[in-house]
Amino acid sequence: MPLLPPLQRPWQRYLRSVLLVGVTSLLSVPVHRFVSPSNLVMLYLAAVVIAAIYLGRGPAALTAVLGVLAFDFFFVQPRLSFTVANSEYLLTFLGLLIVGLVISTLAARSREQADAARRREAQAVALYELSRDLASASDLDDILHVVVRHVGETFGREAGILLAAGDTLQTRSLSPGFALDEDEMAVAAWAFEEGQPAGRGTDTLADTAVCFMPLRTARGVLGVLGVQSIEPGVHLRSEQSRLLEVFASQAALAIERAEFAEQAREAQLARAADELQRALLNSVSHDLRTPLVSITGTLSSLEEDGACQGDPVQRSLITMAREEAERLNGLVGNLLDMTRIEAGALKATEEPCDIQEVINAALDRLGDRLVGRAVAIDTAELLVPMDFVLMVQVLVNLLDNALKYSPPATPIGVAARDVGGALEISVLDRGCGVPPDELTRIFDKFYRVHPSTGAGGTGLGLAICKGIVEAHHGRIWAENRPGGGTIVTVALPQEPPAPAAGSAA
Amino acid sequence: MMSEGGPRVLVVDDEPAIRRFLHASLSAHGYNVFEAINGQEGLVAVTNCRPDLVILDLGLPDISGIEITRRLREWTSVPIIIVTVQEQESAKIAALDAGADDYVTKPFGMGELLARMRASLRRAASPTAEPVFSTGQLTVDLGQRLVTVAGREVQLTPTEYDLLRTLVTHAGKVLTHRQLLRQVWGAGYEGEAHLLRVNMSNLRHKLEPDAARPSFILTEPGVGYRLRVASE
Structure with a gap:
């Protein structure tokens, strides 16, 4: 169907309708001798239909009116006059006028519908192309680039995307020749925070040159899409701004998808790194421990063997070697524990434990070293969620320190109590105490209060305690004891009332 | 099922040094010692050597100690003492749940291991508890x-x-x-x-x-x- 150029000026179309009536009248001149005037009207009707199809509603109506006048003037008796001899023709005029006007309306409406359908098709194609390109985009930058390019092509506008980075907006992709000043950034921030369109053509801050659409998904607002007209003063039609909203939501979904994919990839990487670390630690632990197992085993076997029982010197040498091997094993264990804590690979498996059992297990582990020491235990039966093995180690380390840094004749205390929903376990000694300004630093790695006293140790014991307690979401601190000595206290949060009693059958 | 050479003990461990010192020490204490260097060999050796007791390392390269315990418990009640390091806490418990009798933690003294072995052998010899x-x-x-x-x-x-x-x-x-x-x-x-x-x-x-x-x-x-x- 041949189309007139769409941007034809209105007066040109009206001029054409006048010409059309003139041409029809000229054509009718040779014909009117052979047909009756009432049939000649059909030519004018044809002219009205042509005008309606090609020129629009107004020119078609003008054609109908001019057609009636021309028909009356040229072909109805008396000719070349507007007077009508036979009043029957008034009906013909009326018919021609009404039919002309109705046809012009109908034809014009179908033309408008065709135009609308064409525009919808164009929008659908634009959306389809956007979706297709978004689907094949491989990463976030690709997606942003695709959105900016499509907004530019479809709406003839500059576009830019700003994405949330933490609490602020960050410009991620701009079409060339598009820059945002400070005021426009403020409008973008408003659109982002409120999740509402803002700027040109909206209800909010409309005197800005740029229009910002929030990129919204079910999860929230991811950022904003900014659009600016290339020619100032050309506004988007309402169906165009609806299409722009659809573009924005498509873009938001694609960006969300890319972010999810990114997160999944990061999680996978972290898991792989975690596994590698665990495997490494286990293998190092195994390789360091294996020789120690043979050494300790062999020496203990010799110790119990009858072979050197007769020779006390040899026997004491073997005992010393075995004890040193055990000490070395303890140091290796400390280093591995510290590595594990620093790598974040230490996980506390918390389940309700009786604090008395924990204290007993710690005292058992220290064994002979407690011989000759008065240990005062002050505890009630408390079921508190904790990792049994790890907490035993904390107590062993604390008691070990208390033994090391207090005179052999002084007593050591262990106290556990419930303090406002938290379990506090303290280890008390009557040793030399800690200088006040070092009370927090003693929990640092490799930090030792009296390096010169040669009391042994790597300075890792308390750091490990701290790591374990923190894995329980607890706190550990040291204070000087009134009357001399040190108190180290561990506070573990208690879960809301453990389902302890009641089930005792 | 004791032979003349004393109780038969199967040591399943992949470390040659540990096998060697266990062999020497246990032999010195009158045990008849057999060795297996991995899980597969260990499973076969239990059938072939008919040990009175198995000392099983939990960190074997081929089959996990838990799996070996489970497979052995399908057909034999031979006492199993597992050898672990401290880091294998959960594996140790799983092996005990699967039917292992006792455990020692590396590094262990021979006195401790021997005591555990004696207790396990005694229990195996009189399986029904006294009234x-x-x-x-x-x-x-x-x-x-x-x-x-x-x-x-x-x-x-x-x-x-x-x-x-x-x-x-x-x-x-x-x-x-x-x-x-x-x-x-x-x-x-x-x-x-x-x-x-x-x-x-x-x-x-x-x-x-x-x-x-x-x-x-x-x-x-x-x-x-x-x-x-x-x-x-």
Whole structure:
């Protein structure tokens, strides 16, 4: 169907309708001798239909009116006059006028519908192309680039995307020749925070040159899409701004998808790194421990063997070697524990434990070293969620320190109590105490209060305690004891009332 | 099933140095020692050598110690002592749940290992518990459901008695939390650790001279409990 150029000026179309009536009248001149005037009207009707199809509603109506006048003037008796001899023709005029006007309306409406359908098709194609390109985009930058390019092509506008980075907006992709000043950034921030369109053509801050659409998904607002007209003063039609909203939501979904994919990839990487670390630690632990197992085993076997029982010197040498091997094993264990804590690979498996059992297990582990020491235990039966093995180690380390840094004749205390929903376990000694300004630093790695006293140790014991307690979401601190000595206290949060009693059958 | 060379012991460990010192020490103590260098070989060796006891390393390169324990328990009740490092806490418990009898933690002294081996062999030799069990001042008469400490009768609730009876029938053996919960409370209760803790605490208060320092029912840190036998 041949189309007139769409941007034809209105007066040109009206001029054409006048010409059309003139041409029809000229054509009718040779014909009117052979047909009756009432049939000649059909030519004018044809002219009205042509005008309606090609020129629009107004020119078609003008054609109908001019057609009636021309028909009356040229072909109805008396000719070349507007007077009508036979009043029957008034009906013909009326018919021609009404039919002309109705046809012009109908034809014009179908033309408008065709135009609308064409525009919808164009929008659908634009959306389809956007979706297709978004689907094949491989990463976030690709997606942003695709959105900016499509907004530019479809709406003839500059576009830019700003994405949330933490609490602020960050410009991620701009079409060339598009820059945002400070005021426009403020409008973008408003659109982002409120999740509402803002700027040109909206209800909010409309005197800005740029229009910002929030990129919204079910999860929230991811950022904003900014659009600016290339020619100032050309506004988007309402169906165009609806299409722009659809573009924005498509873009938001694609960006969300890319972010999810990114997160999944990061999680996978972290898991792989975690596994590698665990495997490494286990293998190092195994390789360091294996020789120690043979050494300790062999020496203990010799110790119990009858072979050197007769020779006390040899026997004491073997005992010393075995004890040193055990000490070395303890140091290796400390280093591995510290590595594990620093790598974040230490996980506390918390389940309700009786604090008395924990204290007993710690005292058992220290064994002979407690011989000759008065240990005062002050505890009630408390079921508190904790990792049994790890907490035993904390107590062993604390008691070990208390033994090391207090005179052999002084007593050591262990106290556990419930303090406002938290379990506090303290280890008390009557040793030399800690200088006040070092009370927090003693929990640092490799930090030792009296390096010169040669009391042994790597300075890792308390750091490990701290790591374990923190894995329980607890706190550990040291204070000087009134009357001399040190108190180290561990506070573990208690879960809301453990389902302890009641089930005792 | 003891041969003339003393009890037959199978050592399953992938470290040559550890196998060597175990071989030397155990032989010196009159054991007849066989070796296997991995799990596959170990499983075959149990069938071929008919050991009286298996010492099983948990960190074998081919088959996990837990899996070996499980496969052995399908057809034999030979005592299994597992050897672990401290970092294998959960594997150790899983192996005990699967039916291993006892464990030692690396590095271990020979005295400790030998004591565990003797206890396991003794239990294997007399699998049915005596009707009357006693350790220290504690006496449990399973026939009459009578429990006395230093000659004085102790009243226990049915649950406490079941718990004590389970420990007595496996005297000297480590029982994991899961095993105790399953045997005393039933199959659905394996996760209810607090039930066990509360009843164990009550039981200790009634039996032990000093509940804070138990001398009959010993805690195996993070693993479970063990009833001390007289000779320990």
